[in-house]
Every structure is written in C-alpha cells, then in structure tokens.
Amino acid sequence: MLILWFELMSEYYSHCVPTCSSNKTAESALVTQRLSPDVVGGTYPFGGIMSDGLIPAIMSRRARRAITGQPIARDILETILTAAHLAPSCANSQPWRFVVVDEEPALTQVKEYLSGGNYWAKLSPVIVAVVSRADLDCQIPDGREYHLFGCGLASMNLMLQATEMGLIAHPIAGFKQAPIKTLLDIPDDFTLITLIILGNPADTDQLLSEKHRLEEVSERSRVPISNVVAWNRFTFSEPPP
C-alpha cells in the first residue's frame, strides 16, 4: 500500500513521470513489451490478430498530454457520456455519476487543485469528474464491492468514444480530492475516483516538459502479456504486498 502510494505520488505529483526511479526499477525487473503502432494489422507475439475487432481503436487511445483549450461542444460531450452510460454494471446498478465541468469559474477553480505533474491539464476545456458511492452498486457480503469497477468500465467507454471522435481523454489521479469535492458540491460520502481530462490534440508539444514530450511519441509500454494472463490456474508469482 505504502509503495503504491509512493509510486503514485512520485509519478503524478512531480514532473518525473517517465523516468522516476521507481519506474526504472519496475522496468528493469520486467522486460517491457513495446507495442508499436505498426503491430496493428500484423500478428502480435501472443498470437492474436491485431486488425480484428476493436484492437486498432483501442491501440489508438493513449494518455497524451498535448491538448488545446478549444471548447468542446455539448453535443460531442453528450455522445461520449452516452457511451460511458452504456457500460455494463452489476445488476444494472449504473453506479457512475459524472460531473462535467465545462464552464468558468468552476473549470479554473478545479485546476487549482491538480498536482504539479498535471500542469498540462490546465489547458483543458472540459474535465469530467467520475464519482460514486459503494451502496450505488453490488456489495457482495464476501467483500466484493463493485462501484469502482463499474466506474472503470464506464470511464473506458467514455475514453474510447472520445478517442474515436478525435479527442484526447486522459484520466488522472493526481489531484486534491477534498477541495474539488467541495467546489463541485460532491457530497462527503462520495469518492471522486478520477478526473478525465478532455481536449483536442495540439499540433505542438512545446508547453510540455521534456519528459512529457518524449512520452507523447513513445511507443506504448506494457509488461509481457504472460505476466498478466494465466491459463486454467493462477500461475503468477506476485511478490507479497
């Protein structure tokens, strides 16, 4: 838990995103698999055919940061929010609540509580706050609570639809939750899970830090798929937490 907190803070609360030491350690311990765009259309080491189904669209979504402040029309926002709302949820609970911030002064006020590493998001014309509460979704007595899962599914729908419509949609955890909740009148018992930063892609990355500039054009980084897929039984050797 502590390690996770440290990694999150060092990644998102500073400008060290791609190269901070915790990331380097993780990368040297695991062979990082680079997913380059030219994989699309060919086969992937795992065996799947990369031109099939949604994979090309999924691969075109990246957590990019070079955005413009150009406003995004409400009908576009309504389309991507509808995509989010079409996500599946346990017993059709629909636990997601989206507070869409696209007007002043709320937009500028929310941006005051972004972490330093998320300076790039200050240009965004629309920020979607994804909020929920545990009782809005299935709570199975053996400890399974589904509201965060449901919001994750909805957020992914939102991001994929935004990407298909030519927008950047970048989720962030680097923000101060309490003051943003107060600003947006989000009740205490709701969790502000993520802010999804929306924007049109910028043709220049000059406003980004050097590290973020490199990330804009980097190939996608994932651990080998064998680290995350097991067949028929759990064969992973995860170190204890």
Ligand SMILES: Cc1cc2nc3c(=O)[nH]c(=O)nc-3n(C[C@H](O)[C@H](O)[C@H](O)COP(=O)(O)O)c2cc1C
């Ligand atoms: C829950 C969550 C929180 C994130 N928080 C931040 C953040 O605060 N700042 C940031 O720049 N990126 C953030 N990201 C983006 C990730 O760093 C990014 O998705 C990851 O590096 C993989 O890159 P890709 O999305 O381009 O494949 C976050 C992503 C998720 C899903």
